[in-house]
Amino acid sequence: MGNRPNHPCSALPVQPPTPTGENTRLPPLLSNRDSMEAAGAIGIPQRVQALAEVGLSHLPPQYIQPPDLRPDPHRREAADQGGVPVPVVDLDPSVDPLPRLHRACAKWGAFQVVNHGIPARLLEEMKAAGLGFFRSPMETKLQYACDPGAAASEGYGSRMLAKDDGVLDWRDYFDHHTLPESRRNPSRWPDFPHNYRDVVVEYSNNMKELAQKLLRMISESLGLPPSYVEETVGEDYQNITISYYSPCPQPDLALGLQAHSDMGAITLLIQDDVGGLEVLQDGEWIPVQPLPGAIIVILADQTEIISNGLFKSAIHRAVVNAHRARLSVATFYDPSKTRRISPAPQLVTKSCPLKYQEVLYGDYVSSWYSKGPEGKRNIDGLLIHH
Numbered sequence: 001m002g003n004r005p006n007h008p009c010s011a012l013p014v015q016p017p018t019p020t021g022e023n024t025r026l027p028p029l030l031s032n033r034d035s036m037e038a039a040g041a042i043g044i045p046q047r048v049q050a051l052a053e054v055g056l057s058h059l060p061p062q063y064i065q066p067p068d069l070r071p072d073p074h075r076r077e078a079a080d081q082g083g084v085p086v087p088v089v090d091l092d093p094s095v096d097p098l099p100r101l102h103r104a105c106a107k108w109g110a111f112q113v114v115n116h117g118i119p120a121r122l123l124e125e126m127k128a129a130g131l132g133f134f135r136s137p138m139e140t141k142l143q144y145a146c147d148p149g150a151a152a153s154e155g156y157g158s159r160m161l162a163k164d165d166g167v168l169d170w171r172d173y174f175d176h177h178t179l180p181e182s183r184r185n186p187s188r189w190p191d192f193p194h195n196y197r198d199v200v201v202e203y204s205n206n207m208k209e210l211a212q213k214l215l216r217m218i219s220e221s222l223g224l225p226p227s228y229v230e231e232t233v234g235e236d237y238q239n240i241t242i243s244y245y246s247p248c249p250q251p252d253l254a255l256g257l258q259a260h261s262d263m264g265a266i267t268l269l270i271q272d273d274v275g276g277l278e279v280l281q282d283g284e285w286i287p288v289q290p291l292p293g294a295i296i297v298i299l300a301d302q303t304e305i306i307s308n309g310l311f312k313s314a315i316h317r318a319v320v321n322a323h324r325a326r327l328s329v330a331t332f333y334d335p336s337k338t339r340r341i342s343p344a345p346q347l348v349t350k351s352c353p354l355k356y357q358e359v360l361y362g363d364y365v366s367s368w369y370s371k372g373p374e375g376k377r378n379i380d381g382l383l384i385h386h
């Protein structure tokens with residue numbers, strides 16, 4: 001969202017710094033069901049996984065969504081009965097992907113790609129590395145806790161926004177700063193499973209290449225020079241966020257991740273076979289069915305701005321379930337905070353007048369974190385009313 005990059009994380013009670021310099025809170029508080037419920041009652045945010053593992057029968061109140069935002073309890077059946085699925089785009093050049101890609105970007109802002117050229121082995125290794133971390137003991141994970149006070153903090157957390165009054169997501173995450181290389185410091189990442197750091201580096205480099213290939217195709221399908229979007233966005237600020245959605249005692253009352261559009265340029269996401277990602281299309285939440293080996297592409301707000309609204313960023317959210325934990329890995333390709341983003345002049349015409357004001361990306365990020373996502377409220381704030 002999002003992630004979005006750099007979530008302030010849970011405000012855990014302060015403990016003496018660990019050898020890694022992070023603040024952590026260790027069991028016994030986390031191991032006792034009564035104290036978990038008491039903590040919930042007084043509003044101290046927890047790592048969701050710790051809450052889930054004590055076997056609560058009811059969702060703590062701070063995770064209960066207002067009725068109009070709750071998932072539709074009949075959604076699985078509805079999906080099984082058909083409906084229009086999120087498009088799949090085959091990147092095999094012999095089938096000319098551009099027409100399908102154009103339709104998917106204009107109508108959905110989200111699609112799955114196959115024949116993308118990233119080895120299936122690497123996708124599996126990335127998910128396995130993430131799972132290895134989330135399956136490790138809580139006290140080990142907390143050694144990698146992100147800084148609760150900082151808005152751009154790398155590491156293990158649970159809360160996306162610093163605001164105390166919002167409903168919390170039923171999600172934990174590990175955020176990595178991966179590009180430019182000056183932000184990449186693998187010593188801040190787990191070193192277990194044994195290949196964790198190597199896999200994240202290889203994954204980061206591969207996702208950068210794929211994102212650039214897609215941005216070139218997106219530029220071309222808008223009739224712009226192939227390098228247009230990439231050059232407008234500038235150097236890739238990449239974050240990789242592994243999200244872990246624990247089984248939820250009352251999944252129909254909660255969201256794994258609230259509805260949002262991503263703030264940067266483009267997001268590449270992989271998920272396991274559990275399912276839970278949904279995209280809003282014509283007022284309906286459409287599940288993104290797990291497709292083995294596919295990579296989900298989500299256009300983000302800066303691409304919508306550059307395209308003058310011809311392509312849209314997708315509103316998406318994650319729902320949870322009572323039985324199976326779900327893991328996803330989102331790779332965000334964002335502009336640097338000093339870039340100014342505005343619609344491509346070639347796309348501003350009589351029939352398609354200038355739709356968005358220019359924005360300094362750093363200001364966009366600050367506003368996103370101070371106001372929260374709430375669907376597309378941030379990009380909507382830049383709309384020009386003719």
Ligand SMILES: O=C(O)CCC(=O)C(=O)O
Nearest residue numbers: 001002003277318328330
């Ligand atoms: O876990 C997912 O499927 C969605 C993650 C996401 O949208 C985000 O991190 O911005």
Ligand SMILES: [Fe+2]
Nearest residue numbers: 001002003262
């Ligand atoms: Fe997202």
